[in-house]
Amino acid sequence: GILWTVLKYLAILVIIIVIKNTNPRVRIDQAVKFFWFYLTPVAVAAFVLAVLGQILGIAWL
Numbered sequence: 001g002i003l004w005t006v007l008k009y010l011a012i013l014v015i016i017i018v019i020k021n022t023n024p025r026v027r028i029d030q031a032v033k034f035f036w037f038y039l040t041p042v043a044v045a046a047f048v049l050a051v052l053g054q055i056l057g058i059a060w061l
Helices: 002-022 028-056
Strands: none
């Protein structure tokens, strides 16, 4: 019940705090480079796969 929910909340909170305090601050140029060179190709590939799935009638989900 409520105790389990509070414990899960605290576990997630501790994980977030540990990650935030152990990683250095990311500069804006580092973030932009990460998004353009890593996340944008992944997003484009996901979009292409979704469109192909719709065209070919493949229901993945």
